[in-house]
Amino acid sequence: MDDGLFLRDVEISKGGVPLISVHHDIKPGEVLTVMGPSGVGKSTLLAFITGTLAAGFTATGEVWLDGHNVTHAPPHKRHVGILFQDDLLFPHLSVGANLAFGLQPGSTASDRQKRIAEALDEVGLGGFADRDPATLSGGQKARVALMRMLLSEPCALLLDEPFSGLDAALRTQIRSMVFDRARARSLPVLMVTHDAEDAEAAAGAVLELGGSWS
Amino acid sequence: MTRRFPPLLPALTLLAMLGPVAAGLWGTLLPAFGHLPAAGISGPSLDPFRDLFAWAGLPRAVLLSISTGLFATAISLLIVVLVTAGWSGTRSFRVLERLLSPLLSVPHAAAAFGLAFLIAPSGWVSRLFSPGLTGWERPPDLLIVQDSWGLAMTAGLIVKEVPFLLLITLAALGQADAKRSVTVAQALGYGRLTGWLKTVFPRVYGQIRPPVYVVLAYAMSVVDVAVILGPNTPPPLSVQIVRWMSDPDLAMRLEGAAGALLQLALVVGALAFWRLGEVIIARLGRRWIAAGGRGRADPVVARIGLALGGASALVVLLGLGVLAIWSFAGFWGFPDALPDQFTWRNWMRFGPGTLDALGETAIIASVAASTALILTIGCLEAEYRYDLHLSRRGVWLLYLPLLIPQTAFLPGLQTMMLGLGADVGRGPVIMAHLVFVLPYVFLSLADPFRAWDARIGTIAAALGAGPDGVLWRVRLPMLLRPILTALAVGLAVSVGQYLPTLLIGGGRVSTLTTEAVALASGGDRRAIGVYGLMQTGAALVPFTLALLIPAMVWRNRRGLRHG
Numbered sequence: 001m002d003d004g005l006f007l008r009d010v011e012i013s014k015g016g017v018p019l020i021s022v023h024h025d026i027k028p029g030e031v032l033t034v035m036g037p038s039g040v041g042k043s044t045l046l047a048f049i050t051g052t053l054a055a056g057f058t059a060t061g062e063v064w065l066d067g068h069n070v071t072h073a074p075p076h077k078r079h080v081g082i083l084f085q086d087d088l089l090f091p092h093l094s095v096g097a098n099l100a101f102g103l104q105p106g107s108t109a110s111d112r113q114k115r116i117a118e119a120l121d122e123v124g125l126g127g128f129a130d131r132d133p134a135t136l137s138g139g140q141k142a143r144v145a146l147m148r149m150l151l152s153e154p155c156a157l158l159l160d161e162p163f164s165g166l167d168a169a170l171r172t173q174i175r176s177m178v179f180d181r182a183r184a185r186s187l188p189v190l191m192v193t194h195d196a197e198d199a200e201a202a203a204g205a206v207l208e209l210g211g212s213w214s
Numbered sequence: 215m216t217r218r219f220p221p222l223l224p225a226l227t228l229l230a231m232l233g234p235v236a237a238g239l240w241g242t243l244l245p246a247f248g249h250l251p252a253a254g255i256s257g258p259s260l261d262p263f264r265d266l267f268a269w270a271g272l273p274r275a276v277l278l279s280i281s282t283g284l285f286a287t288a289i290s291l292l293i294v295v296l297v298t299a300g301w302s303g304t305r306s307f308r309v310l311e312r313l314l315s316p317l318l319s320v321p322h323a324a325a326a327f328g329l330a331f332l333i334a335p336s337g338w339v340s341r342l343f344s345p346g347l348t349g350w351e352r353p354p355d356l357l358i359v360q361d362s363w364g365l366a367m368t369a370g371l372i373v374k375e376v377p378f379l380l381l382i383t384l385a386a387l388g389q390a391d392a393k394r395s396v397t398v399a400q401a402l403g404y405g406r407l408t409g410w411l412k413t414v415f416p417r418v419y420g421q422i423r424p425p426v427y428v429v430l431a432y433a434m435s436v437v438d439v440a441v442i443l444g445p446n447t448p449p450p451l452s453v454q455i456v457r458w459m460s461d462p463d464l465a466m467r468l469e470g471a472a473g474a475l476l477q478l479a480l481v482v483g484a485l486a487f488w489r490l491g492e493v494i495i496a497r498l499g500r501r502w503i504a505a506g507g508r509g510r511a512d513p514v515v516a517r518i519g520l521a522l523g524g525a526s527a528l529v530v531l532l533g534l535g536v537l538a539i540w541s542f543a544g545f546w547g548f549p550d551a552l553p554d555q556f557t558w559r560n561w562m563r564f565g566p567g568t569l570d571a572l573g574e575t576a577i578i579a580s581v582a583a584s585t586a587l588i589l590t591i592g593c594l595e596a597e598y599r600y601d602l603h604l605s606r607r608g609v610w611l612l613y614l615p616l617l618i619p620q621t622a623f624l625p626g627l628q629t630m631m632l633g634l635g636a637d638v639g640r641g642p643v644i645m646a647h648l649v650f651v652l653p654y655v656f657l658s659l660a661d662p663f664r665a666w667d668a669r670i671g672t673i674a675a676a677l678g679a680g681p682d683g684v685l686w687r688v689r690l691p692m693l694l695r696p697i698l699t700a701l702a703v704g705l706a707v708s709v710g711q712y713l714p715t716l717l718i719g720g721g722r723v724s725t726l727t728t729e730a731v732a733l734a735s736g737g738d739r740r741a742i743g744v745y746g747l748m749q750t751g752a753a754l755v756p757f758t759l760a761l762l763i764p765a766m767v768w769r770n771r772r773g774l775r776h777g
Contacts, residue, residue: 052672055601075675076683082676084669091773092691101687102677134772152677 002067003028005049005080005156005188010061012044012053020045022207023061026156026188031179031202034192036209042192046158049190050082051075066155081154081187083162083178087141089133095120095144096129102148119147123177139170146178150185157182159191163198175201221600223592230589231615231652234645238623239478241630245471252633253464262472269469271448278450279480282364283434286371287488291426293372293526294379296519298418299410300512303393306520311384313527314377319702319753320530321710323730324746326370326442328533330359331540331739333366336548338536344549353548360445367444369529371433376526379422379429385661386421390414407516408509416499419492424609428616430488431481435619438712438727442734451477452621459625459717470625478622485617534750541743560740568726568748575709575725575752578640582647583704586655590700593656594663595685598671612656615649620713628717643723646714647707655704662696692774694767698760706753726752 005026012020019041026032034042047053049063052075062071070078089098099116107115113129120128123143133141142162149157162178163171179202182189191202199206244250248257266272301307317325332338336353344350359366392414399409419426435452444450449457451473458470539553540546541560546553596602624646631642666689674684690697712727719728730745768774 047672050672050676052668052675055603074680075672076678076680078676079678080676082672084673086669088667088670088673089773090670090674090688090692092688092694092768092771094770101674101679104678132770132772148677149673154676 002064003186004030004066005190006062006064007049008062008064010045010048010059010063012041012048012057012059014041014044014057019057020209024205024207026190028186028188029183031182031189031191031204033199033202033204033206034190034209035194035196035199035206037194040209042209043160046082046160046190046192049078049156049158050080051078079153079155080158081149081152081156082158082160083145083149085161085163085165087133087138087145089141089144089148091134093133094129095125095131095133095136098133098144099129099148099151102150102152104151104153115151119151120144123147138166139174142166142170142174143177146174146181150181154187157187157189159189159193161193161195162191164193164195171197172201221596221602223589224596224602227589227593227652227656228611230585230645230648232611234627234649235615235618235623237630238625238627239618240626241628241633242471242474242478242623242626245468245626245629246475248468250464250468250629250633252629253467255465255468262468265469266472266476269454271454272451275448275451275454276476276480278364278445278448279434279452279477280484282368282371282440282444282450283430283481283484284488286368286375286433287426287430289368290372290375290379290429290526293376293519293522294383295411295415296407296515297380297523298383298387299415300407300516300519302387302410310520310523310527311380313531314380314523316754316757317374317527317530318377318381319706319757320374320534321706321727321749321753322370322374322436323438323442323710323712323727324537324750325374325530325533326439327730327734327742327746328535328537329366329370329373329529330443331536331742332529332533333369334359338532338551341549341551350549359443362445362447364444364450367440367450370439370443371436373526373529374439375429375433376523377530379425380523382422382425383418386418387414389421390417392418403508405509405512407512407519408507412499412503416496423492424613427485427488428613430484431617431619434481434484435477435621437621437716438731441731451480452619455621455625456713456716459628460721467625467629471629474622474625477619481617481619481622534747537743537746537750539743540739541747543740543743560744564741564744567729568745571724571726571729571745572748572752574640574723575727578644578647578715578723578725579705579708579752581644582651582708583655583701585644585648586652586704587659587697587701589652590656590659591663591690591697594660597664598668599681612653616653620650624713624717628720631718639719640723643715643719646718647711650711650714651704651707654707655700658703659693659696659700662693666693695760695764695774698763699757702756702760705756709749709753 007022007024010022011018022045024032034045036042044053044057048059051073053059062069064070065079090101093101096116099119100112103112103115116129117126120126123146125140125143133144136144159178163175166174175198191198193199246262248255248259248261297310330337335356335358340348340350340353395413396406396409399413400406404412437452437456440450440453444453448454455470455473455477458466458473542556543553544555544557597604627646670688671684674688679687710727712731715723715725715728726745726749730742730749733742733745
């Protein structure tokens with residue numbers, strides 16, 4: 001089977017100094033956790049996979065997603081969903097319009113509206129479609145960001161310290177919400193974090209930065 | 215990645231900014247050395263320079279150009295530094311900032327007329343104190359406005375450059391970590407002002423250096439303010455150059471071109487002199503810092519700074535007020551503080567004329583400002599997509615059209631267009647305006663555009679939006695407010711342009727500014743009041759809209775209210 005997110009001999013360096021080296025296959029429904037203190041360039045790996053690596057970094061190796069080599073595909077054609085620590089909802093769009101941005105085009109307007117309403121219901125935010133995202137609580141925003149990303153039907157999920165902005169109780173709740181949905185959709189997940197609890201909850205392989213395995 | 219935004223736009227932008235400057239300098243150089251085929255004169259020869267140096271008014275004109283430039287720049291910078299050092303972060307500072315920011319868009323000519331109406335022998339100030347304090351029953355015979363030392367002109371430049379330098383300084387403060395530096399200095403026993411000067415100023419000055427140079431170059435070569443407030447016999451060099459260039463005798467253009475080159479040399483020399491001053495002040499400053507004085511005079515100096523800053527804002531505001539009064543004045547005898555009656559008659563009389571000029575002004579400003587905005591967004595977006603970075607040296611390219619005195623290249627551009635047989639008129643005027651509008655629009659939009667969180671772009675792309683989709687559906691809507699502000703800056707810059715309209719328009723393009731300045735010699739205060747107000751309105755209304763439109767469009771979007 002070719003399904004999953006495969007990182008083949010990925011090596012990223014900056015100014016000739018090697019930063020990261022990863023070779024790993026993430027099968028559908030599995031989670032790979034990349035750990036390490038902040039500022040070591042964990043997010044750089046995610047930028048390489050989304051196709052938004054900043055100038056100054058050089059990367060070798062390949063990214064395969066469900067049997068396609070996406071290493072050189074433009075960011076918007078990769079079908080890789082990403083969640084950041086901040087919710088990053090589009091501040092100029094309503095909650096519903098944020099979700100509509102993620103929803104694949106096609107189908108009728110009423111059908112799209114129905115799917116948005118269902119998505120909001122699913123995370124306990126029914127009736128929030130017309131709200132200004134800035135008026136939502138941190139946990140509500142995180143849930144909208146998650147559903148927006150899932151509505152775009154990604155083939156893989158990247159998490160960039162997605163729970164560190166939330167307080168302890170909320171963190172557990174949102175974390176299981178994200179992992180449950182990723183598993184239900186059989187998505188390969190790559191998570192970058194410096195929180196051991198996150199790694200534990202992910203219950204998958206853990207890659208300590210520098211290449212040592214635990 | 216599709217190349218829908220090829221680096222073509224940055225190239226076009228450079229061409230639009232620097233092309234006319236280069237062409238203009240070339241067009242100045244040839245006639246300055248006696249080569250002007252259009253007038254049947256071919257060189258090379260040094261006669262134009264011989265004529266120039268034979269002009270009896272030259273030493274005085276040169277001195278005026280240098281003194282007004284250096285004093286206006288130094289004093290306005292000093293005021294801004296003292297105010298910022300002594301008061302940034304306080305309530306008084308916010309009040310002053312709010313007073314000064316709208317003044318930035320007041321055209322130079324309107325501010326100069328306002329000042330003239332305040333301080334002239336028959337001006338408002340003299341009326342308020344007469345005959346009570348002064349005993350004057352008639353306006354005294356004093357040469358206050360258009361004084362031969364150029365003091366009124368220097369003052370007019372200062373009140374207009376203070377808002378500009380203050381806003382530039384505020385923008386630079388954001389990157390200087392000023393607050394914590396001052397807190398640390400204060401904890402070590404330094405006064406606020408001295409602490410700021412010793413810890414923050416060196417960093418801030420490094421950032422605001424290019425705009426300070428722009429102020430110097432501008433103040434040395436300004437024409438409209440000089441026509442209104444400057445001396446006449448002889449006038450500052452820039453005004454004399456324009457006189458030569460407008461002479462029906464084409465041969466006078468040679469002398470004008472030589473004068474333009476001299477003006478360029480003066481500005482380059484003054485910039486070098488200023489640079490030398492920076493080095494000396496830096497050396498003295500290091501010694502001052504090492505001496506460890508805590509600044510016992512701080513409170514006094516800070517108050518003087520605030521008073522000067524407040525006065526400079528007040529002068530412009532009162533000036534606009536007195537322009538408004540004159541525009542509605544019926545009979546107004548000296549020394550009455552207010553006219554006998556207020557009337558619409560002046561507006562009925564001059565209104566239709568101003569409307570024609572307003573139409574012309576609006577067309578030129580809209581085309582120039584929106585072109586500048588499109589080019590700027592194209593440049594910034596190309597920078598983002600192709601990960602290009604403008605180096606420190608590259609930034610100076612943006613300032614180049616503002617550093618080369620207008621009087622040095624616009625006459626040449628005009629001569630060159632005449633030589634090519636190109637028709638003067640609205641199109642070329644718009645191109646000439648673009649040279650000055652582009653840098654300001656770019657500088658206004660660049661910081662907010664670059665500060666946009668690129669992760670939002672990553673998210674949008676991950677959701678399937680292509681580069682153009684991210685730009686149109688996410689980035690531009692989110693940046694609506696800074697985009698409209700940049701557009702308003704562009705409109706205000708274009709509205710205020712005098713020399714490009716006059717020279718490149720060949721006298722056939724009449725905007726509010728050219729009409730208003732043309733009234734200066736006539737001295738009809740009611741007409742000046744009407745034109746001056748219309749000119750100010752044309753520059754201010756876009757700014758008001760730039761505030762109102764985003765507030766209305768995003769009234770239900772709290773996340774964008776302060777963005």
